[in-house]
Amino acid sequence: MAGAPLGRIAQHFSGFFDLLSAGGGQTAVGLSIGASSIKLIELKKNGKGWKLLHFGIAQISEDVIVDREIVNAVAVVDTIKTLVAQIKLGNKSVCTSLSGTSLIIKKMTLDVPNMRELQSQVFWEAEQYLPFDVSEVVMDYQVLSRAKDNKTDVLLVAVKKGVLDSYMSCIEDSGLKPKIVDVDFFALQNLYEANYPANPNEAVALVDIGATALKIVVVHAGVPIFTKDTAIGGRNVTAEIQKHLNLSYVDAETLKVGGQGGPVPQEVSDLLHLGAENFAMEIKRALDFYAASSSSAPVSYILLAGGSAKIPELSRLVEESIGLPTQLINPFNSISYDPSIFSQDYLAAIGPMAAIPIGLALRAGAK
Ligand SMILES: Nc1ncnc2c1ncn2[C@@H]1O[C@H](COP(=O)(O)OP(=O)(O)OP(=O)(O)O)[C@@H](O)[C@H]1O
Ligand SMILES: [Mg+2]
Structure with missing residues (x-):
């Protein structure tokens, strides 16, 4: 049963699991679809670090995304298209993220004598735990640690297929390529680790x-x-x-x-x-x-x-x-920028809202 979801993971869910390369390139793009606004950010490789190239934010009305599910896909597509045109986005390969009750994140400890059996054990365990039918979800996991006694800590991520599909369709319909799907929590972590010792x-x-x-x-x-x-x-x-x-x-x-x-x-x-x-x-x-x-x-x-x-x-x-x-949080501790384009006041104003999008762009650029 786990086989079917895994195919989807390889396609879409690799930000977290690092299964798919985002294609490197000179720029990295993060797209965050929030309940009140959509944010699009493009960073440019700058030596070993990253530089802010473009940031765009467009408000959406209250009835477009309800309970973190897309209710008005046309409005989401139009808004993304507007942002893409506004910031003259060069790289169409984006990392985006999901959150909400359709997303389940769970740390599990499994007794795994043979690591070749890890995947089937994780998915079997997940089937017992998930509140949804397993055929309705896309699952993946990451090994956190493994002890000498074979106890293996794993972080499971599962998302409702229908919700994932609706986000993917909107991104594709707006002319972008959803290369990586991440999770808001991990985008925050990514941003933090890039900016703080x-x-x-x-x-x-x-x-x-x-x-x-x-x-x-x-x-x-x-x-x-x-x-x-x-x-x-x-x-x-x-x-x-x-x-x-x-x-x-x-x-x-x-x-x-x-x-x-x-x-x-x-x-x-x-x-x-x-x-x-x-x-x-x-x-x-x-x-x-x-x-x-x-x-x-x-x-x-x-x-x-x-x-x-x-x-x-x-x-x-x-x-x-x-x-x-x-x-x-200050997303610009380590992200450089051209002060003649982005003033301190502007960066202070967008900083809190830009945190997750920048974390996503950094994920896209890491591969
Ligand atoms: N200066 C401000 N003072 C108070 N609240 C503010 C200010 N600026 C923005 N906000 C609030 O921040 C919220 C938008 O933040 P953000 O863009 O992070 O949310 P979102 O990503 O659209 O939503 P969610 O993360 O819940 O899906 C809005 O509720 C807005 O009113
Ligand atoms: Mg948000």
Whole structure:
């Protein structure tokens, strides 16, 4: 039974599993299809590192992607096409990612005397565990470690075939080639590892807060040891502003992100503060659970990404409620750029939203 999904993995799911070369080349492209916007980034090889070539972001309306599933494929295709034209994308081979409840990530420990049997054991175990019929999913795995007693730690990734297909069709219909499909958690990890010095003694929590999801991955010694995806995000805050100020959703969103110029009204600041407190609480809940259930290294610090991480007080509130140093992630620690094209202010403004797309582009470029 595992044979059928594996064919698909080789085609699409190799960002994580490194089965397929992305074709090298001079540039690397990341495409992130989020609930509120689509981001497209192209990096150019610069010595041993990477340089920012193009970044494009285009908003999509609330009803285009619902519960992380594409509801309006035409709108997604049109938006990607617009972005491709806008940034004059050279390389059509992209790395993209999935997230949400159609995606299952599970660490498994198996007793595998003979590594040749690993795959069938992983898939057999997965069949017992997965909440979906195995014929409906695409699965793959990565070996994390293997002990002398044959205990083998494996990270399983499974995604609903229908959801994967809908993302692939949109990307292909917009004229791009989906060479690699990754997972948002691993894109964050990839971005972190490229931009921050490795310290094998500490674990770090990477948090992306977008429009509809708060994703946490704890990384230790190059391994994503804990992941959690909760369906809360900036859209909840916008909905509160809409309700309290009796505005349209679009006006509430504009007011929230300071798009009207001038100071944000007190009521909006208060609701942003409440939203930030909720996000901090959710991060604390997840990290408390991680601390209670894991024997791995304790988390040393927290890095925040995603558009909602731009709520001004968020880092401070997270730091206060969890008691760990917290900062916005900086994707441009190691990615160079031409300052005459990209100003510091622009990079600071896009940084949180660009984290996952850059992590994806780096994955594309790594092969
Ligand atoms: N300055 C700001 N202050 C507060 N919130 C902001 C600001 N800028 C953007 N946001 C919020 O960030 C969210 C968009 O972030 P992002 O682009 O990371 O999400 P997404 O990838 O579209 O969504 P998801 O990751 O949930 O699929 C929106 O809810 C938006 O209102
Ligand atoms: Mg996102």
